[in-house]
Amino acid sequence: MRTCKISLQVSLSIFLYTLLSTPCLSSKLCNPDDKAALLQFSQHYFGNISTYWKSDDADADADADCCKDWEGVKCDRHTNRVTTLSLSNGQLSGEISSALGDLPYLKTLHIRKQPNITGTIPNSIVKLQNLKFLRFDWNNLSGPVPSFLSQLKKLHFLDLSFNRFSGSIPPSLSTLPDLYSLHLDRNQLTGSIPDSFGSFKLTNISIYLSHNNLSGSIPTTLGSAHIIDFSRNKLTGDASFLFRNNNISRINLARNLLEFNMTNVEFGFGLNIINLNHNNIYGSIPLSLATLPQLQSLNVSYNHLCGPIPTGGGFVKLDQSSYIHNRCLCGVPMPPCI
Numbered sequence: 001m002r003t004c005k006i007s008l009q010v011s012l013s014i015f016l017y018t019l020l021s022t023p024c025l026s027s028k029l030c031n032p033d034d035k036a037a038l039l040q041f042s043q044h045y046f047g048n049i050s051t052y053w054k055s056d057d058a059d060a061d062a063d064a065d066c067c068k069d070w071e072g073v074k075c076d077r078h079t080n081r082v083t084t085l086s087l088s089n090g091q092l093s094g095e096i097s098s099a100l101g102d103l104p105y106l107k108t109l110h111i112r113k114q115p116n117i118t119g120t121i122p123n124s125i126v127k128l129q130n131l132k133f134l135r136f137d138w139n140n141l142s143g144p145v146p147s148f149l150s151q152l153k154k155l156h157f158l159d160l161s162f163n164r165f166s167g168s169i170p171p172s173l174s175t176l177p178d179l180y181s182l183h184l185d186r187n188q189l190t191g192s193i194p195d196s197f198g199s200f201k202l203t204n205i206s207i208y209l210s211h212n213n214l215s216g217s218i219p220t221t222l223g224s225a226h227i228i229d230f231s232r233n234k235l236t237g238d239a240s241f242l243f244r245n246n247n248i249s250r251i252n253l254a255r256n257l258l259e260f261n262m263t264n265v266e267f268g269f270g271l272n273i274i275n276l277n278h279n280n281i282y283g284s285i286p287l288s289l290a291t292l293p294q295l296q297s298l299n300v301s302y303n304h305l306c307g308p309i310p311t312g313g314g315f316v317k318l319d320q321s322s323y324i325h326n327r328c329l330c331g332v333p334m335p336p337c338i
């Protein structure tokens, strides 16, 4: 800012020169270490900086302030350290640069919607001990979901969905004390859901594991959550214990191989969306479901259920598509019970 005042006092032409050559605008908020890491990150992909964080002339590039001039980069107002790196314009290709590990103040790291980003998650990411929001979704990443992610103790939100991650889910993720949203859906994960997933600290966590190849039964330790989406896997066994928690609002277990008697299942009063289509569920639909205050949608199609469909409550809105392909469900909107 001092440069600005002096140039104003001296003369207009010097002021204009100063303005054009931008020392005033680029009073260098960007921390040099952060800038170096970002340049290395950019070089990793492009061989030079001008392609990604480009401006119109080379001098300005060298002079650029990463806190103000670079798309997707944000700094803390007081410390001027880089706290956000958010890239989603599909231009990156290759592996995720390990230079990211040298941005120690990052809270938000989004590298998403980059179909040519391949390879695994670099180990250096565990150096980002301030990270709260990590989104690597809609890339083409592969390899295991690394268990070292559980060392990012401040993580609130982890999204690795829509990639090609394989192998099993690391049980240690459940040790993340502040995690409230976990998205591992749309990958090629195998093995079973870890028993440890019953012990997440936040009881309002949302867990998305759909569209994988997960097998085995759902761990009975799994109690409280806000949203559970385990649809389109190969889960087997009894899931009846999952519904009774009052904190759960949405459960999607569609297109699995679950097999249990629904007749006496208890349902938590917070439930508003239940999707169970394409499983091997038998028995009947409990009448108590009609008393759930927030029920908006229930889909039990393609199971082996039988008996009268409850009336009233959320059931008045449901059409036949919620019930088709069962053994003998009857009553509105299906044919009358005899």
Ligand SMILES: *[C@@H]1O[C@H](CO)[C@@H](O)[C@H](O)[C@H]1NC(C)=O
Binding pocket: 046, 047, 048, 049, 050, 051
């Ligand atoms: C550096 O960036 C410029 C401008 O986009 C481009 O013309 C040049 O080919 C790049 N050089 C390398 C080595 O990638």
Ligand SMILES: *[C@@H]1O[C@H](CO)[C@@H](O)[C@H](O)[C@H]1NC(C)=O
Binding pocket: 090, 091, 092, 093, 115, 116
């Ligand atoms: C991604 O890779 C494909 C195939 O190699 C290529 O055609 C395309 O230009 C790449 N996209 C970008 C943004 O690099």
Ligand SMILES: *[C@@H]1O[C@H](CO)[C@@H](O)[C@H](O)[C@H]1NC(C)=O
Binding pocket: 115, 116, 118, 140
């Ligand atoms: C992802 O990478 C694999 C192999 O590296 C490649 O065959 C595939 O086309 C890529 N997918 C997309 C959507 O780019």
Ligand SMILES: *[C@@H]1O[C@H](CO)[C@@H](O)[C@H](O)[C@H]1NC(C)=O
Binding pocket: 187, 188, 189, 211, 212, 213
């Ligand atoms: C699941 O595994 C089968 C073979 O066992 C494979 O054909 C299929 O593509 C896999 N699905 C996913 C989503 O990975």
Ligand SMILES: *[C@@H]1O[C@H](CO)[C@@H](O)[C@H](O)[C@H]1NC(C)=O
Binding pocket: 180, 202, 204
């Ligand atoms: C989950 O619970 C924690 C602690 O009770 C609270 O701070 C947070 O806002 C809640 N998150 C959501 C998504 O409900």
Ligand SMILES: *[C@@H]1O[C@H](CO)[C@@H](O)[C@H](O)[C@H]1NC(C)=O
Binding pocket: 203, 204, 223, 224, 245, 246, 247
């Ligand atoms: C429901 O959530 C509240 C607040 O997040 C928590 O204190 C309580 O233990 C949870 N209930 C169950 C049955 O897990």
Ligand SMILES: *[C@@H]1O[C@H](CO)[C@@H](O)[C@H](O)[C@H]1NC(C)=O
Binding pocket: 261, 262, 263, 264, 282, 283, 284
């Ligand atoms: C389901 O459970 C109910 C209640 O215990 C029982 O009456 C019924 O026979 C069971 N249905 C089947 C198909 O096992």
Ligand SMILES: *[C@@H]1O[C@H](CO)[C@@H](O)[C@H](O)[C@H]1NC(C)=O
Binding pocket: 277, 299, 300, 301, 302, 319, 321, 322
């Ligand atoms: C219920 O699920 C079936 C099978 O996926 C689907 O065809 C139908 O549209 C669904 N109904 C509703 C109301 O979501």
